[in-house]
Amino acid sequence: xxxxxxxxxxTEAVILGLLGFAELEGEQGMSGYDLLRAFARSPGMxxxxxxxxxxxxxxxxxxxxxxxxxxxxxxxxxxxQLYRITRKGRNALRAWLAAxxxxxxxxxxxxxxxxxxDLGDRDAILGHIARRREQAEALRKQIRVxxxxxxxxxxxxxxxxxxxxxxxxxxNFTVRWATEAEEAIRSSRGT
Amino acid sequence: xxxxxxxxxxTEAVILGLLGFAELEGEQGMSGYDLLRAFARSPGMxxxxxxxxxxxxxxxxxxxxxxxxxxxxxxxxxxxQLYRITRKGRNALRAWLAAxxxxxxxxxxxxxxxxxxDLGDRDAILGHIARRREQAEALRKQIRVxxxxxxxxxxxxxxxxxxxxxxxxxxNFTVRWATEAEEAIRSSRGT
DNA sequence: CCTGTCATGTAAGAAGTTACATGATTCA
DNA sequence: TGAATCATGTAACTTCTTACATGACAGG
Numbered sequence: 248x249x250x251x252x253x254x255x256x257x258t259e260a261v262i263l264g265l266l267g268f269a270e271l272e273g274e275q276g277m278s279g280y281d282l283l284r285a286f287a288r289s290p291g292m293x294x295x296x297x298x299x300x301x302x303x304x305x306x307x308x309x310x311x312x313x314x315x316x317x318x319x320x321x322x323x324x325x326x327x328q329l330y331r332i333t334r335k336g337r338n339a340l341r342a343w344l345a346a347x348x349x350x351x352x353x354x355x356x357x358x359x360x361x362x363x364x365d366l367g368d369r370d371a372i373l374g375h376i377a378r379r380r381e382q383a384e385a386l387r388k389q390i391r392v393x394x395x396x397x398x399x400x401x402x403x404x405x406x407x408x409x410x411x412x413x414x415x416x417x418x419n420f421t422v423r424w425a426t427e428a429e430e431a432i433r434s435s436r437g438t
Numbered sequence: 439x440x441x442x443x444x445x446x447x448x449t450e451a452v453i454l455g456l457l458g459f460a461e462l463e464g465e466q467g468m469s470g471y472d473l474l475r476a477f478a479r480s481p482g483m484x485x486x487x488x489x490x491x492x493x494x495x496x497x498x499x500x501x502x503x504x505x506x507x508x509x510x511x512x513x514x515x516x517x518x519q520l521y522r523i524t525r526k527g528r529n530a531l532r533a534w535l536a537a538x539x540x541x542x543x544x545x546x547x548x549x550x551x552x553x554x555x556d557l558g559d560r561d562a563i564l565g566h567i568a569r570r571r572e573q574a575e576a577l578r579k580q581i582r583v584x585x586x587x588x589x590x591x592x593x594x595x596x597x598x599x600x601x602x603x604x605x606x607x608x609x610n611f612t613v614r615w616a617t618e619a620e621e622a623i624r625s626s627r628g629t
Numbered sequence: 630c631c632t633g634t635c636a637t638g639t640a641a642g643a644a645g646t647t648a649c650a651t652g653a654t655t656c657a
Numbered sequence: 658t659g660a661a662t663c664a665t666g667t668a669a670c671t672t673c674t675t676a677c678a679t680g681a682c683a684g685g
Contacts, residue, residue, distance in 0.1 A: 256644065257547060264554040271556070280664055293553065294545045300645055302666055323654060325664040337557065344558030348548045348566050350573050354485045356448060357539045358604060362484065363455040364597030365462070366528070367535030372597075375539050382541050405626050406555030406563075409619050413549060420611040428600050435596050447672065471636055491673055493638055514682060516636040634683075639676100646671075655662075 252311075255343045258296045259304055261286075263313060263340045266332040276317060276329030279305055305330060313339055361428075373432055380425035387418035443502075446534045449487045450495055452477075454504060454531045457523040467508060467520030470496055496521060504530055552619075564623055571616035578609035 255263065265285055269277050277285070279301050286295035296304075305328070308314040313336030316328045332340070357379055364372050390411055397408070446454065456476055460468050468476070470492050477486035487495075496519070499505040504527030507519045523531070548570055555563050581602055588599070 257545065257550070261550055264550070264557060267554065267557040278664075293550065297646055299647070325653070327664060340554070341558050344551050344554060345562035347569065348551065350569075353544060353546065354448065355544065358601050359448070359452060359455070359484065360535050360539065361597050361604075362601045363458065363531070363535060364600075365595070366455060366458040367532050371536035378538065378541075404556070405623065406552050409555075409622060410549050410553045412619070412622075413552075413615055416611065416615050420607065424604055424607050428603070431600060431603075432596065469636075488674055490675075516681070518636060643674075
């Protein structure tokens with residue numbers, strides 16, 4: 248009976264969220280490995296916890312009563328632990344989802360690096376901005392593919408769709424901003 | 439002679455950056471307190487390190503040779519430490535500014551909460567989005583004020599201007615997105 | 630007299646990353 | 658034969674936050 252907290256860390260919440268989705272879809276449970284893969288496949292709207300963190304959190308979810316685990320021995324594959332969310336876990340998650348999002352702590356290092364541009368190298372900054380633009384262009388393409396796939400699959404889930412919309416809009420915004428910024432820097436020859 | 443690293447943590451970098459600006463403006467140095475205030479006055483483009491972190495980092499900057507400190511005894515105020523960036527510090531900062539920005543680790547909890555919307559409460563999510571929209575509206579106003587102040591002061595610094603532009607564009611993007619998202623959720627009565 | 634400013638720090642802990650460690654199976 | 662997949666974990670470490678602790682002076 249480890250000491251108990253009742254609030255979820257972001258990573259705990261996100262893991263419980265995936266377990267919650269698995270439950271909705273009638274799956275028998277997910278392993279740490281499954282979860283890690285699921286994260287890796289959701290670019291643009293979710294980050295991936297590291298392995299170390301994942302395997303540190305899973306037993307804690309169980310000890311808090313937010314999930315249960317079941318050992319599955321396999322013939323040709325290593326033994327794995329399948330995790331399922333519990334009622335208590337769903338409640339904790341619901342509470343976390345309802346808690347206000349603390350504002351304004353997004354720390355985008357690109358912006359920081361631009362801000363201090365006078366102390367650094369102009370070409371390096373142009374490179375950073377170009378890379379950000381390219382990433383946004385790539386994300387944009389990828390999201391469009393996702394969007395089409397989801398449509399073809401008859402996927403009508405409102406909320407995931409909203410996050411795709413956001414990713415797409417963010418990408419468009421970023422490409423536009425980056426393009427302008429690059430121009431502004433280039434046309435400011437000779438401080 | 440503590441063990442040495444040669445890379446800066448984000449917070450170390452940002453502190454050195456402010457010390458670098460102070461140097462450019464011919465100031466005699468900044469105290470932890472000064473730095474904390476400076477951070478607090480740059481909303482939308484910079485986050486503020488906490489006090490605890492600030493006072494933990496400053497001596498480390500000195501022990502790494504990135505800054506020097508000088509004790510200033512004051513008559514009517516507590517004694518303070520003034521920090522100045524060194525040549526080595528400027529080099530370390532320049533290297534940090536030139537290092538690529540690692541991509542895609544922005545974890546916006548709002549998006550996460552929306553993504554898992556089906557496991558939570560619809561009205562809570564509407565509330566989150568509304569709050570985000572209001573924050574963006576407030577930021578937009580504030581940045582416009584900043585922008586006008588900078589213009590009036592004849593401020594021609596390209597880079598800080600670019601970050602203001604970004605903040606403004608981001609705020610506009612967010613207001614637009616949030617408005618659409620709110621509508622989309624409201625008009626989707628009855629799953 | 631009370632609140633805010635000036636000014637610095639410590640201690641404890643949460644959150645997260647990186648590197649290490651293992652080992653069978655499958656596919657090219 | 659070598660790389661990728663499946664599968665789980667530990668240990669050490671960095672980063673950052675929160676709460677605690679102190680104390681003089683200024684302004685209303």
